[in-house]
Amino acid sequence: MQFALLIFEPPEAFAARNADENDPYLGAWRAYHKAIVEAGIFVGGNPLQAPETGTTVRLKNGKRRVQDGPFADTKEQLGGFTILELPSLDAALEWAARCPAASIGAVEVRPVSSEYLCRVTG
Amino acid sequence: MSGSEQESIHRATQQDTHLGIHRAIERVARESYGRLVAYLCAQTRDVASAEDALSNALIAALETWPRDGVPQNPEAWLLTAARRSFIDLVRHRKVAEASEPTLALLREESNDMTLSPEFPDERLKLLFVCAHPAIDRVMHTPLMLQTVLGLDAARIAGAFLISPTTMGQRLVRAKTKIRDAGIRFEIPDERELPERLDAVLEAIYAAFGIGWDDMAGVDQRGRDLAEEAIWLARVLLQLMPGEAEVHGLLALMLHCEARRAARRGPDGRYVPLSEQDCQKWSSLLIKEAEQHLAEASSRGRAGRFQLEAAIQSVHAERARSGGIEWKAIVMFYEQLIRISPTVGTRTGYAAAVAEDKGAETGLAALDDIDGDEISVYQPYWAVRAHVLQRLGRTPETLDAFDRAIGLTEDPAVRQFLLQRRG
Numbered sequence: 001m002q003f004a005l006l007i008f009e010p011p012e013a014f015a016a017r018n019a020d021e022n023d024p025y026l027g028a029w030r031a032y033h034k035a036i037v038e039a040g041i042f043v044g045g046n047p048l049q050a051p052e053t054g055t056t057v058r059l060k061n062g063k064r065r066v067q068d069g070p071f072a073d074t075k076e077q078l079g080g081f082t083i084l085e086l087p088s089l090d091a092a093l094e095w096a097a098r099c100p101a102a103s104i105g106a107v108e109v110r111p112v113s114s115e116y117l118c119r120v121t122g
Numbered sequence: 123m124s125g126s127e128q129e130s131i132h133r134a135t136q137q138d139t140h141l142g143i144h145r146a147i148e149r150v151a152r153e154s155y156g157r158l159v160a161y162l163c164a165q166t167r168d169v170a171s172a173e174d175a176l177s178n179a180l181i182a183a184l185e186t187w188p189r190d191g192v193p194q195n196p197e198a199w200l201l202t203a204a205r206r207s208f209i210d211l212v213r214h215r216k217v218a219e220a221s222e223p224t225l226a227l228l229r230e231e232s233n234d235m236t237l238s239p240e241f242p243d244e245r246l247k248l249l250f251v252c253a254h255p256a257i258d259r260v261m262h263t264p265l266m267l268q269t270v271l272g273l274d275a276a277r278i279a280g281a282f283l284i285s286p287t288t289m290g291q292r293l294v295r296a297k298t299k300i301r302d303a304g305i306r307f308e309i310p311d312e313r314e315l316p317e318r319l320d321a322v323l324e325a326i327y328a329a330f331g332i333g334w335d336d337m338a339g340v341d342q343r344g345r346d347l348a349e350e351a352i353w354l355a356r357v358l359l360q361l362m363p364g365e366a367e368v369h370g371l372l373a374l375m376l377h378c379e380a381r382r383a384a385r386r387g388p389d390g391r392y393v394p395l396s397e398q399d400c401q402k403w404s405s406l407l408i409k410e411a412e413q414h415l416a417e418a419s420s421r422g423r424a425g426r427f428q429l430e431a432a433i434q435s436v437h438a439e440r441a442r443s444g445g446i447e448w449k450a451i452v453m454f455y456e457q458l459i460r461i462s463p464t465v466g467t468r469t470g471y472a473a474a475v476a477e478d479k480g481a482e483t484g485l486a487a488l489d490d491i492d493g494d495e496i497s498v499y500q501p502y503w504a505v506r507a508h509v510l511q512r513l514g515r516t517p518e519t520l521d522a523f524d525r526a527i528g529l530t531e532d533p534a535v536r537q538f539l540l541q542r543r544g
Contacts, residue, residue, distance in 0.1 A: 027540050028527060035528025039498055093283045103533040 002043055002085055002112035003092040009079035009105040014050045028100035036084060036095065045082035076105045083112060143188045150196040151180055156245050156270035156357065158201055162208060163251075164244035164307040169269055169297040171211050172204075179203035201241065245270060246361040247307040253321035254305050261296045262325035268293055270357065271350055281329075281347050319362075323371050323427060326354045330375050348379060369418035370428030373411045377434035380407035392534040400441035408438050429458045433470075448478035465495045465502065473505045481512040500529035504539065511542070
């Protein structure tokens with residue numbers, strides 16, 4: 001079963017993206033990444049650039065609306081996602097708790113919907 | 123509860139002002155919850171209804187005690203109210219069909235207003251039921267915390283890293299199983315006792331949090347339940363004062379608890395056991411732990427918890443001698459491995475060997491541990507990193523540190539390891 005770990009980070013974490021090689025947050029992420037790869041559960045995932053680089057599009061009454069910035073205006077923003085192959089939600093929560101973002105922001109765990117993917121891809 | 127304890131509760135509650143009634147109820151609930159639930163369960167085998175009945179009784183107490191004052195014997199009052207509520211619950215829900223004789227008994231007892239405050243303490247049976255082999259192992263501890271201590275599902279869920287809804291559902295399922303699967307409320311017979319008692323002890327220890335003092339294996343999850351676990355062990359000891367391993371478990375937990383204040387620096391940073399300031403250890407708790415350990419060893423039956431407590435006792439000795447007797451620790455680990463050759467035990471052994479016989483021998487002991495289980499066992503990688511660092515093997519050292527850091531949940535431990543990694 002696949003689970004998405006949605007990584008929510010505070011502004012400080014996004015600011016730290018420009019820090020040097022010795023930044024402890026970066027070090028923690030490197031170690032975490034190594035741990036999920038070594039455990040053989042890593043499927044994929046990527047970090048995202050800062051929320052202000054986001055552009056949100058929607059169509060209202062057939063008219064295009066484009067908004068600068070992310071969809072939700074909250075302090076903690078989606079900073080990336082990781083897809084893990086795991087036997088249960090319990091195991092996924094275990095790995096979410098180890099994620100460096102869990103102690104400074106939040107990590108939402110969601111099962112990947114393979115059923116809906118099948119319907120979309122046909 | 124002894125007469126003097128009851129008296130002191132009564133005296134204390136009399137002094138309470140109107141606002142203090144809530145606290146009085148909390149105190150009675152805290153001290154009597156498990157006894158009352160256990161007593162109702164032992165008669166009915168219906169844990170969920172017993173808990174509901176007691177909550178109703180507590181709500182009734184919140185309504186009537188501020189008006190009428192706290193009764194002379196609050197526990198008996200609660201039991202009477204809970205019995206009545208239980209009868210109502212069963213009548214309305216038609217819960218257990220087979221319980222008509224039980225109901226008759228409860229009805230009779232609830233009419234007896236001269237109720238004796240002395241009702242049998244059935245908590246031991248309840249503890250054995252919670253850790254029954256027919257109940258899923260992972261639910262033993264949550265069941266105990268809820269039924270004996272009255273903790274709510276949300277708090278238990280957080281400690282076990284499970285969503286509150288899921289924990290609630292699992293608890294309900296486990297209680298239904300207790301009611302429907304014919305699990306008996308009884309103390310196991312002598313033949314079964316060692317194994318069954320072991321399950322109870324394991325469940326209590328799981329609440330305490332495993333690996334408190336491992337090199338870096340501070341398990342965040344158990345931490346806030348440490349006091350509850352000690353409370354449970356004290357209850358168990360009261361009920362089974364002759365069991366060496368119960369003393370052993372309590373000694374182990376008290377030794378670890380004694381170091382609580384020394385585990386973090388003033389800035390919140392993680393301090394490993396060997397670097398802790400012994401002045402910050404609680405000499406009172408260490409003394410109590412030592413008494414229990416002596417009591418346990420006087421019974422001449424060594425066991426897992428006694429050996430673990432003995433290891434902690436050697437560490438505690440540093441407060442007096444200034445040094446750590448690693449040879450003794452290695453010896454205790456050797457005995458422990460014979461009883462319980464878990465990855466945790468073998469990792470602890472390797473760490474002790476590295477101190478006693480040198481890093482090279484320690485590394486060999488680590489290499490002896492089988493591959494599969496260690497891949498996600500954080501303390502193994504932390505110990506391995508430190509041993510390799512002493513040997514100066516850089517690329518392997520960095521790799522081990524990364525694995526240890528990546529498997530850590532505690533930000534303070536992560537910080538500590540990142541610094542050591544350099």
